[in-house]
Amino acid sequence: MNDWTWRYEGYDPARERLREALCTLGNGYFATRGAAPECTADGVHYPGTYAAGGYNRLTSTVAGREVENEDMVNLPNWLPLRFRAHSDGTADTAPETAWFSPDAGGLLAHEQTLDLRSGTLTRDFRCEDAAGRRIRVQQTRFLHMADPHLAVLRTVLEPENWSGLLDVESGLDGEVTNSGVARYRDLAGRHLTGVTTGIREPDTVWLHCRTTRSDIGIGMAARTTTTPQPASSRLEPGTAHTRRLLLLPAAPGRPATVDKTVALHTSRDPAVGDPLQAVLDRAGQAPPYADLLASHRRAWHELWERAELDVPGEAGRILRFHLFHVLQTLSPHTAGLDVGVPARGLHGEAYRGHVFWDELFVLPYLNLHFPEVSRALLDYRHRRLPRACRSAREAGRLGAMYPWQSAADGREETQEVHLNPRSGRWLPDHSRLQHHVGSAVAYNVWHYCEATGDTGYLQTRGAEMLTQIARFWASGAEFDPALGRYRIRGVVGPDEYHEGYPDASAPGLDDNAYTNVTAAWVLTRALEVVRALPEPRRRQLFEETGTDPGEPDRWEEVSRRLYVPFHRGVISQFEGYGELAELDWDGYRRRYGNIRRLDRILEAEGDSANRYQASKQADALMLGYLFPPAELAGIFRHLGYELDDDTWRRTVDYYLRRTSHGSTLSGLVHGWVLARVRRAEAWEFCLEALKGDVADIQGGTTEEGIHLGAMAGTLDLVQRGLTGMDPRADALVLDPAPLPELSEYCFTVRYHNHWGLAMRLSPGQLRIDVPASDEPPVRLVLPDRSVTLDPGESCTLELTEP
Template identity: 45%
Template sequence: LVLKLRIGGDEPITLKNVELLSYRHEVDFRNATVIRRLRFRDRRGRETTLSSKRFVSMADMHQAALKWTITAENWSGPVEVISALDARVINQGVARYRELEGRHLHPVESRTPCPDTISLIAQTRQSRIYVAEAVRTRVYGDTGELDVRRGLYRMEDYAHQTLGFDLQQGQSIHVEKLVSFYTSHDQAINEPLANAEKAVGRFGTFDEAFDRHQHAWDELWDDCDILVPNDDRVQFLLRFHASHVLQTCSPHTADLDVGVPARGLNGEAYRGHIFWDELYVYPFLNFRLPKITRGLLMYRYRRLDEARTLAHEAGYRGAMYPWQSGSDGKEETQIVHLNPRSGLWEPDLSQNQRHVSAAIFYNIWHYIQATGDTDFLLGQGAEMMMEIARFWSSLAHFNPQRDRYEIHGVMGPDEFHEKYPDSDEPGLHNNAYTNVMVAWISDVAGKLLDMLPERRRRSLCERIDISDQEVETWKLMSHKMYVPFHADGVISQFEGWENLEELDWDAYRQEYGNIQRLDRILRAEGKEPDRYKLSKQADTVLLFYLFRQDELKQIFERLGYSYTPEILRKTVAYYDARTSHGSTLSFVAYAGIFSETDLTTSWERYMVALESDVGDVQGGTTAEGIHMGVMSGTLDLVQRSYVGEVIRDGVLYFNPKAMGHLRGLTFPMRFRGLLIKVTFEDGRVRVSAEVDSLNRSVKVGVGDQVREIRSGESYAFDL
């Protein structure tokens, strides 16, 4: 949204050629609007106040707008505003990427469809998508639109208009720049440039556009706002996070072929790739904007054939989703990675994080539990789940000596361990997180077929050729997956972990201070992270975050292992002492895990997660893009861990923790299509259902109390 100001024929104003007298820069997260107000004195002594307000519309996905208010404080004279479109942009927001190619647009043409409008179209260099923008710029005074002197400059990849007018001392004028943008992927268009020009010509004023934008945000907050009346800082950060999540995963997303980029839409880190962060993102959306979750799951379904191909090329069956996914769903993970500490490019084996497929299975299942979307389950959902289960059964092998199924050659979420020390073979044996997830997947997959209507089951089995032998293998794997343990009962992160060396954590903290990225530190010293007992983030313990204690007890006992609360305490204490938390996702996971055993520690970790992006706790990564998983995870933690939300047999249960920080907590949830409001009063939980024209009802439980709550009803549960 290039807009420049020139006074009296001098060079355009920048912060480098004026004296700032005052400056305020704010972001209104309620409606995702950036506001700036500055007063400056130029080299000729002229004092000017410039206020700006800009937004990308939540009401119209093709609209953005910028408004300037210019006030001449102690001078009168001619003014010129330069309004431009520029396709010469370069991606250079991430320092370590700057030696890579940063120019991604081929210019096509620019033009002037009418006197107050310029337009431009370019094509992305790799995917060859056409991107078009049209901009209409007008100037308004107290009595309406001003008749301005217009000039024009155009090139193939750049165009600008100049708008000249006279400004009197004490007078304020308004410059409104409204922008429309379309791509060749948009629906119901002729071609992008013509549609952008047509749309911008139909836009009203800035204020009219902003009113529609603000109303759209008001509707979102009605569905998504978590109220924490007794802690202003927590309240601010929850809304800060919700605003970012909703800008990336908005209602417009539901109709687009997109996934969840790990760093949102406001940074270049990870090049927009899709990882497993949706595991932390979907739970918040499932209970508020489930249509968005379904649209995002369709991103995975549309790339199911690519996942099948990826599995086939690796020698497996079913669907093996890539660790990093892009436009077409092929594996985008780099094979070398720049270590900024050493300046060296090092091998990267992270594509062996096959657990991303387990996360997708988990996401589908929990979306269906929250929404009751049987149409999705009977169609795309079941097909993806069966193909993922098929992949795991082909990756696993049976070890007759142990009478157990094992999985070799994978990495867990930890990421610091890519292989065994001194080994040329990538991957590890029997990562506990992966194996337990696969045992659970195998159980659900086997039961899922029995849940499908006969005709649907027969059709699915014929379409993807599921045999009775495969189903029998899933059932066996649900009972016989191998899980490694240490001698003292701690769940081992992977087989052979106990043979690794201990690290002198105190020495490294003393020498380096921040040791979150211990892998980079060790490699810069010429050492292998694979050699040591350390973790980047929650790995084995992530099981305690994703599953309730009764669920884990059921899984482990079905596998023939005993499971007690002591396993949780001992395993968490062991790995917490050996985890660097090099990913802020780790703080989310540990906050949720500690909510079961130590609420004080849980809240401390939760506050680190809440502050992680706004405080840039990783020392520079926030500027490269916010962390979607952490932001969504902190929102989900309120319902998942502190309120104790769980769905069993179609009933939405709450098991709230005694948290003084969350006194008076109120939040909306949409369960099985009905919007409810949950409020924590003194000693009670009140659940109120909105008036619903379909007269729907849901079952809600607190402890042993279960109540069917119908449209328009309210019920208070005693705690």
Template identity: 50%
Template sequence: MYNRLDDLVAGTRTAHESLVNLPNWLPLTFRIGDGDWLDLDAVTLLSYRQTLDLRGAVLTRELTYRDDAGRTTSITQHRFVAMNQVHVAALQTTVVAQDWEGTIEIRSTLDGDVRNSGVERYRDLASNHLQGLEKVALSENSVLMSVETTQSKIPVALAARTSVWHGDAPAPATYRLLDEEFEIGHQIFADLKPGQPLTVEKIVTLVTGRDVATSHPSTGAERRLARQGRFAETCAAHRLAWAHLWERVSIEFSNHTEELRVLRLHLLHLLQTVSYNSEELDVGVPARGLHGEAYRGHIFWDELFIFPVLNLRVPTVTRSLLRYRHRRLVEARGAAKLAGYRGAMYPWQSGSDGREESPEQHLNPRSGRWRPDASHRAHHIGIAVAYNVWNFYQVTGDLAYMIDYGTEMMAEIARFWVSRATYDRDRDRYTINGVIGPDEFHSGYPDRPYDGVDNNAYTNVMAVWVILRAIDALQLMPLPNRLDLCEELGLTDEELAHWDHVSRRMFVPFHDGVISQFEGYEQLLELDWDAYRRRYRNIQRLDRILEAEDDDVNRYRASKQADVLMLLYLLSADELRELLDRLDYHLDPRRIPEMVDYYLARTSHGSTLSAVVHGWVLARANRDRALEFFQQVLKSDIADIQGGTTSEGVHLAAMAGSVDFVQRCFTGLEIRGDRIVLSPLWPEYLGALGFPIHYRGNHLHLRVSGKGAEISVEPRDVPPVEIECRGRVELLVPGSVVRFT
């Protein structure tokens, strides 16, 4: 749910749209008698343990403390947001007086005094997204709070019920309504005896004006709350939903390693952001999930790293997320037309309606200076959209999706790239100028730092890939549907012939036998990497370091993350060779390791995605180094290796990338045409790997150990599947098992 605010940034009036931080449902505390409210910094903490149950997605805190009066108290608290009921969250707190008795006062509220203040560099900007706070008591132990967003006018309502229990029986207690300026809830007074647990249950429902099957958020929240039972009942249903979900997405190692635990944590964060609950919603995948406010909750290209995991496990979720892009196709067409192009130009940062949300100015927290932000030139986002559409079809065979949505998007993105390409008569080649590639450091050249670079190799090669796959998508449609779409788009045979010509004559820059990141890259200065590492230690954000020195990263052969090497991440070696052959270029396969080393030595890894891509492309040639990058990806958030940014939101694409390392990289799993291809090279120290796959209606299970693989399929009335492993092809019929050694 987004909202737009205005600000004055570096003397310029600007608007920014943010994912809104909603009222806080968690506040619950207590005090003994008329003493101080519990403050862990003001008592002696005797024990503290916090655990996350990955299988059940329940967070537990257990602590024991002694206060200044010598009283010892134990607290156990469980909380979750229900997977089976998208509108429900629950908090259970059990208090035990170990060596005292008396009355405690419990304070349980809903807090509407919230702002978007979780990112330090945004704190001087407008952050109040809520207005129209209303509060009402529903019953002796239940309250309702409603607000709406200031600009988008989306109503939101929360209802909360707080009750206290001795086991299965209600505890004798006095409830008093607490109604303050921004809070509503209850003060609850109850007596404690030594060793007798008092359990406080807080059940909350949240409904917004964007929810389906709802008359009004306030009514919806109240009615849903009335249907909720006790905490244990709600929690059991939540755990069951997670158990079913894990059956679809699980990863198993025969050795229960720390790596496995982190991978499961990453899957949990991914599924808390997008799951079956997303299918009826108009949502994309924010770069930081739903976990923090970095990038204002905007949607970038991160789905390029996330969808491969979802495609093979829960493809209906991918399908719903792809609809987010199709619903904004009209906006993308308008953006292309406004910029002087045809087709659809998707925004680098997207929010509520699909307009470009990239900021015009960017703050360097190291120097304190605002600088122009040219990231709207990262038009390769359209490549990611088309790639995701095509690969969804490859995995699912969902022709209906392509007929209704997918082919139209691919055709319009291809049309954009054809119109974006300019014919250079001297070269007899098409060029694409003024873009930013995956490496966000290079927003231009030293003499024009914000005008983009020319002929970014990744962009040019993948633009050709998009054009070819769009033609394929048109060809696979039934003739009546294809004719209808071509008529609707005004797509003629002459235009398609021009597409074909562009796809054969696109310019790709080379230097010294390797692909250049962009035209003129080899003319940039070399950076003294060792000197900067000695001076600053962490140089991931080299761009900020250089700007603070009144220098510019555009002057150097220095990348934030993989750029050229993204080609080797998205395409197999055969696919890349075929594309270059089509363009009449030759890349000696023996030079690829040299190209990998060349760019690896010139990358600061200022994005968590950098380790994903570099580890992937090294997996076959240098597995030890690839495993180092795999470990780095695993640590991205649990060790907070990106300069303390995890508190601003997890790096969801890196989390998904770590899972995909296991799922596709080390297994060599590809979908080529109508065939599953395997080429396992599994690290044996992790033990045998096993996980389920959903492929074109088949429920498969893959087990890999070293270079061997075993794949089985459930007995169902579906066509057999072709499986290839190192040149050997087998037909996997329903109910059978195929083994490769």
């Protein structure tokens, strides 16, 4: 391996699905798992293809009741390509030998190489059939990064110890279901209907179908060409499968090459009337393999230039791998789509492809490299603002209540029950009470506009979202005369272990610190935006959103008097957290080893995580992830509390001992926070965040889809976390706190309209190069000084020990 390649040697059926997820290829429009083309879905393999935003809704019977779920649809499989040595070497005899399968024996060697620089997956292997005939195979695939509707698979077949004919079958498979996650398999998963297939002479097969309820039309066409020309060829349409059958001459030193060029369109695509006609045209007019590969590589080269990141060692190699998967899910092509940030990428079916709060960890990175993508992801939320307002009204609140899980139309998609695979029981799911997702939307609006200088967005769509989210928080805050403060009751924080109080009849918690503090921040930012608007625009905004002119006064009051609970000198995760029982952590680790999913363990024992001071992931500590120390202290002062360094350190220590890290985001947040509180311990958590997916530390979850928020968050850790970079409208604030293990690296960012602003961090120094342009100077603000650089200038700043 090197910094740009990931190589997997040997064939390991037990880890095949993990490799399929990690070797997924995509271009922002669609993605395909790294499954072997000759294999169908079974206990070892799962060839899934997913289009961004392609959802469908089905109804299932669960625990005696009807339950609806909306899933990101597994599309028809374009990969199928299988081969075998022809039975007797003549074109007119039906072959009898078995098609090659890696699971049927005869595999002599196997290697997969994922090339990050060029976005290709290459598979090299040797096999032997029952008659002792050996074949060397090389397959290369890519999903085109310049033309996002194309995918290409090249297969080179070379006999080693014989000469003769090869049978090759290349096709499309519409007989697919959503069955990639074991705990969902009892639920309905057949999303495609009306599958029809056909042929277009001389070399193309096609497939057309629709989703059952969202009625998305899907067209797919595959053109298969060969060198040398086939001895015979025929096209065979089927009911749900269509294929081209080829008989190819080959010999040692004279391989047969099969190129399969596939086009995909859906009825959601702009400027496409008929997806089937569109794919037939696109596949038919696609350039030859060499030209497609060259243009694909150029497109990837341009992406890497915009996202330049040079971190030495193993950490840098993993970071580049993370960046590769972020770019495959959210490429510049995403800017033209109506899609959000799928928590598990386009890499599998976990979480049903839903959009949670993961953009909170993704957009800060994209803002400084691909702001057009960030803006499109914010537009996904803005288009669903009316639905969020409807949800708030139905809950008796003003403003907008964004769903914890979102998909096609913005309604709440969180399941009402979930399966504990350890106990086999279906349990109520109350995670829809994580209303803090609205604060995440507001946070992303604000920071996108600060990083880009896009005041036009802030004054229009951004102001609409901020206003409606502020209205939601203000209307839901209840005044408690005994405390003299406002309280937010009946919510769930980021820690999903706690959905209610022990033995309570109703779900929800009171005064989750993360929820209340971020709500106060949203109210303050909304006030700032509204007051800065020109009077005509402010009047228009209030009319559009139904905001009474007196409401901002309530925002001001609530933003200053929201209650934040404390106990024993630390911030309480929620009111009453400190009164819960302590858990025997050592005892559970001795009994179970891995206790990341402690909630499932406790439920299987007839107990509940609600009873214990035990958190799944960072909750109160998330505040230190979102806000730099000085800003966080300022928010608490605004609320009338004093948050000094000692209180924050005690808070960090307290929850560090009581967190099981059952989420891949937990290590990231703890590493980020500890870098400024306990530097000696930070690297352990940073390393966990880096290895979360590549080592599958959650124990089998990565095969269901990568964890996109954690991957993007590690990129942002080196971009903003360790440099203390805080892009603002009037300055680039820096407060470096490098770790010994990550003390020297460089990267570029796009700040406002300064493209390719370069930063190099080294022990004791930070060098900044502002590229030449006609843009205004860049003001840099550090804790002890400020510097202004004109375009074309550079400076090296001496750093003091943090």
